[in-house]
Amino acid sequence: MxxxxxxxxxxxxxxxxxxxxxxxxxxxxxxxxxxxxxxxxxxxxxxxxxxxxxxxxxxxxxxxxxxxxxxxxxxxxxxxxxxxxxxxxxxxxxxxxxxxxxxxxxxxxxxxxxxxxxxxxxxxxxxxxxxxxxxxxxxxxxxxxxxxxxxxxxxxxxxxxxxxxxxxxxxxxxxxxxxxxxxxLSLPKPITAATGMDAFTHSLESFISTKANPVSDAFALESMRLISGSIVTAYEQPDHVEARSEMLLGSMYGGLALTAAGTAAVHALAYPLGGKFHVTHGVANAMLLPHVMAFNLDSCAPRLKRAACACGVAEPSDSDDVAAHKLIAQISQWTQRLNIPQDLRAFGVSEEHLADMAVAASKVTRLMANNPKPLTLAEIEQLYRCLLP
Ligand SMILES: NC(=O)c1ccc[n+]([C@@H]2O[C@H](COP(=O)([O-])OP(=O)(O)OC[C@H]3O[C@@H](n4cnc5c(N)ncnc54)[C@H](O)[C@@H]3O)[C@@H](O)[C@H]2O)c1
Ligand SMILES: [Fe+2]
CATH class of the missing domain: 3.40.50.1970 (Rossmann fold)
Known part of the structure; x- marks a missing residue:
């Protein structure tokens, strides 16, 4: 069919x-x-x-x-x-x-x-x-x-x-x-950073979603192009109207992409962080994004390469693997440049919480089903553990 x-x-x-x-x-x-x-x-x-x-x-x-x-x-x-x-x-x-x-x-x-x-x-x-x-x-x-x-x-x-x-x-x-x-224009820097990374996460997760389709792909690629080109400028120069305009369009396209294809494991793993530890939605997604994408890499490298090319961080001549790694490296660099927190201990999370968090995340089946690679409870725990460096 x-x-x-x-x-x-x-x-x-x-x-x-x-x-x-x-x-x-x-x-x-x-x-x-x-x-x-x-x-x-x-x-x-x-x-x-x-x-x-x-x-x-x-x-x-x-x-x-x-x-x-x-x-x-x-x-x-x-x-x-x-x-x-x-x-x-x-x-x-x-x-x-x-x-x-x-x-x-x-x-x-x-x-x-x-x-x-x-x-x-x-x-x-x-x-x-x-x-x-x-x-x-x-x-x-x-x-x-x-x-x-x-x-x-x-x-x-x-x-x-x-x-x-x-x-x-x-x-x-x-x-x-x-x-x-x-x-x-008035968005404080930490909110520009976290919400902008949330928007990027919508597009990248939609692009590698098991439900990705031609409609979601078009919106996701344009969203990633816009956000990758403007997120640092919007953060460092808050009054830059052009960068703010591109971020707002990029975020809207991200919403269209997720409507058409759905977000996946990053959002599912973010939910317990928000629900129990009050990590704001954008911060939770931004922290998780590079780690979940590194986990997903072997299941969707060709798609990650297309995303990397849309973001201008890889060349068409790069292998899928090289391009995917470049994208993940770029995401990690953004989280550092945008001062996204890197350690969940700051929010009261410790090793003893990880098992319950993994169970809670695994129950977000609506989003987990969209992830290109299934996750076991042990793998979810391991992803959270990356944020307890
Ligand atoms: N419906 C969806 O499709 C969808 C998708 C992703 C997230 N969400 C949900 O959206 C919520 C998060 O929304 P958000 O990240 O946009 O932030 P928010 O609405 O929670 O606002 C965050 C902070 O930014 C301030 N703020 C907002 N605009 C401002 C501005 N222009 N200038 C100065 N301060 C400003 C707010 O007052 C608030 O203090 C979460 O509950 C999340 O789960 C919904
Ligand atoms: Fe989101």
């Missing part, structure tokens, strides 16, 4: 410096009357004056705004449920607007479907559990990392189970995405 693949994405996408100024004018693209919106955002956006500008813009268009900034960073299921109950449901919005990093975008995506699906959030965890379309959404990312603005996923932390878990549904795709690189 021929291999088939299915790709679905957002309806409208606007990219450009200053595009946030078009927000209220573009709400007509939601194809529904909008008079009451909920604006989900983060404290950082108040400090930068972004919230104030957006509220003024919406009010000038006679739209009433209820603003909330009480979604936690990498929110727990309880946090999402509480904010929904206290702050979202009572306001019965026509639409939701989210401006922030992946934490805020994911929260808004969940609120949108919780408003139309009368069931506890716990029942929506997993794949295709959301029955009805949500309220229309506008997503405006302010990190260049998760690509959440174009993915059908939203991630929550389950502290009791010390794990992160995804809601995956086509109903989580927004109607409108605004990509305004000016919003990312």
């Amino acid at each position: 021929p291999v088939t693949y299915h790709f679905q994405t957002v309806k409208h996408l606007i990219h450009g410096a200053g595009s946030l100024d078009q927000l209220s004018a573009k709400l007509e693209l939601l194809d529904t009357p909008v008079t009451r919106v909920i604006l989900v955002t983060q404290n950082a956006m108040h400090r930068l004056g972004v919230t104030e500008r957006v509220i003024a813009q919406l009010q000038a268009a006679d739209i009433s705004v209820h603003m909330l900034d009480n979604v936690e960073i990498e929110p727990t299921l309880e946090n999402i449920e509480r904010v929904f109950r206290e702050d979202v449901a009572p306001h019965a919005p026509d639409a939701l607007i989210a401006i922030g990093g992946g934490s805020v975008l994911d929260a808004a995506k969940l609120f949108a479907v919780m408003l139309t699906n009368d069931t506890p959030l716990r029942n929506l965890l997993g794949i295709d559990k959301v029955r009805f379309p949500g309220k229309p959404m506008v997503l405006v990312p302010t990190t260049s990392g998760t690509g959440s603005e174009v993915t059908p996923n939203a991630i929550v932390t389950l502290p009791d189970e010390e794990l992160k878990i995804g809601v995956v549904s086509r109903h989580l795709l927004p109607t409108l995405v605004l990509l305004d690189p000016l919003l990312t």
Whole structure:
């Protein structure tokens, strides 16, 4: 039987410096009357004056705004449920607007479907559990990392189970995405580094995924080309609009790639680090990426070579093996140049935790199934051990 693949994405996408100024004018693209919106955002956006500008813009268009900034960073299921109950449901919005990093975008995506699906959030965890379309959404990312603005996923932390878990549904795709690189100029260096490496991880993992296909490949290669060319500049020169713009596009393409093919073992191994030890998502992925790719090398060297060539670190005349090693060396160099932590002890992880972490990671079967090489519990433990140098 021929291999088939299915790709679905957002309806409208606007990219450009200053595009946030078009927000209220573009709400007509939601194809529904909008008079009451909920604006989900983060404290950082108040400090930068972004919230104030957006509220003024919406009010000038006679739209009433209820603003909330009480979604936690990498929110727990309880946090999402509480904010929904206290702050979202009572306001019965026509639409939701989210401006922030992946934490805020994911929260808004969940609120949108919780408003139309009368069931506890716990029942929506997993794949295709959301029955009805949500309220229309506008997503405006302010990190260049998760690509959440174009993915059908939203991630929550389950502290009791010390794990992160995804809601995956086509109903989580927004109607409108605004990509305004000016919003990312203020990203602090460590967040530029970690979120940028997360975006690169999405693309590289999608490119070697067992589900990789022509659609995901196109997005993944372009994403890796853009990110490899701009991540160091964005880190070292935070006001470099061109580099910020390329990072934001690269991150969006990474989201499209992972939508089409899925991430794999790096993300699966990152989940217990986030769920139990609060290592932020981007940092966990960046730490794991070179080690997991070295483990994968013998199962996907030709693909790693193509990725290396897209990143401009290998020549077409290099053997698959040489090119793959060059890519892994480049990733390690980035993690050092971007000051990504290299030792899990700093987060309270020690040898005695590794066995439980390996079991937890192995249970993320949704992502493990995409890895080009299966991992035993002992191999997962060994990968974590690389981060206890
Ligand atoms: N839905 C998906 O497809 C998907 C994919 C990957 C990760 N995720 C999830 O996304 C979350 C991580 O999101 P993230 O990495 O974008 O970070 P984040 O949303 O957690 O934000 C990190 C920090 O950056 C600050 N910040 C954000 N934008 C800023 C700006 N422009 N200027 C200054 N500060 C700013 C925030 O206030 C916060 O303190 C995790 O929960 C992760 O699991 C989702
Ligand atoms: Fe990620």
